[in-house]
Amino acid sequence: MKTDQELIYESYIDQKQYGYHVTYEENLESIREHGLLLKTPDDMDDIFGVYMFQSMEDVDNALTNWLGERLDEDKHLKILKVDITGLKQSSDVDYEVIILEPIDYYRVVDVIDEDDII
Secondary structure (H helix, E strand, O other), X not given: OOOHHHHHHHHHHHOOOEEEEEEEHHHHXXXXXXOEOOEOOOOOOOOOEEEEEOOHHHHHHHHOOHHHHHOOOOOOEEEEXXXXXXXXXXXXXXXXXXXXXXXXXXXXXXXXXXXHOO
């Protein structure tokens, strides 16, 4: 039988929301120091924010299609799994969420190598 503390913890874990951010490996040091900062995509006039995918399946689909075509193939990629619970966000599509505030590095719960998903 589970204790009250275990049940509360499981309830809390189930309410977490995660986003997946694709970045170049060379950006990791800056992200560790400054967190994920707001920006607009270089080749788009879009919302100022931190762009995240809603699942690893969405990351894989993007990298093998439209996003993979936009990225420098000579640079190694990392995917950051980020706890975005409670952050201000916007979304116009079901595969992406835009975080509307900077994200501290402590919210990064995993760093996944691109070779581990493709």
